[in-house]
């Protein structure tokens with residue numbers, strides 16, 4: 465299917481002018497319960513995303529527009545990304561782990577516990593060029609059976625973790641979050657943005673050479689809905705999902721633009737051969753439009 469809706473761009477600051485795109489948005493698929501975790505795979509020209517309550521991952525083929533089931537059951541997968549080798553890395557609520565889909569199709573566990581205790585339900589993940597894997601671990605997948613399996617938290621906190629790309633060691637890099645969620649590196653990877661859904665803000669941290677986070681401060685507060693997934697473009701603007709919209713923030717933290725959608729938005733990803741195609745997962749549907757900006761490369 466490919467019906468369209470009008471693209472409701474709002475310019476909130478003159479600096480957003482020139483950052484818009486198509487006047488219409490394509491609805492590439494509808495029929496999810498809660499769509500999340502869009503990952504564009506440039507080598508295959510497809511997009512994989514999650515339909516968490518239906519415990520499946522779907523795949524949209526850029527060359528034909530066809531949508532099919534990529535994996536089901538899918539461990540109640542949520543957010544995902546590609547690693548340095550182009551392999552799919554997925555957060556799985558149901559298996560309470562971060563997994564990797566190998567080139568041969570097998571799925572291996574990257575991490576499922578910390579200090580001998582099971583993770584809560586990894587939510588979103590990014591990979592740095594040194595191979596380290598950074599992910600958030602709120603409790604949404606264990607709060608009820610809707611998005612995973614209801615259970616008590618063993619760790620008793622909702623942390624942000626880093627898995628070393630060489631040793632595989634997992635460390636806490638953030639322990640003062642309420643519900644950490646989407647995250648994204650600045651283009652030079654010297655900073656990491658992390659959304660805290662319950663705290664209704666995005667913070668920015670400096671990444672140290674040792675792989676820890678320091679100098680955390682609030683980058684943006686939420687004026688509508690709650691923050692979920694975030695991505696950056698090549699100019700350092702932060703595009704964030706919150707409420708029924710994608711919000712664009714200038715690198716100085718000012719909200720400069722808004723793209724309204726007909727349903728609550730969970731996450732987004734820039735894709736296409738030029739990374740100028742914005743994919744948006746929003747409740748029941750997957751949407752897409754061409755923009756006049758380009759997502760930060762590489763697509764991780």
Ligand code: MG
Pocket residue numbers: 542543587588645646692693730731
């Ligand atoms: Mg999320």
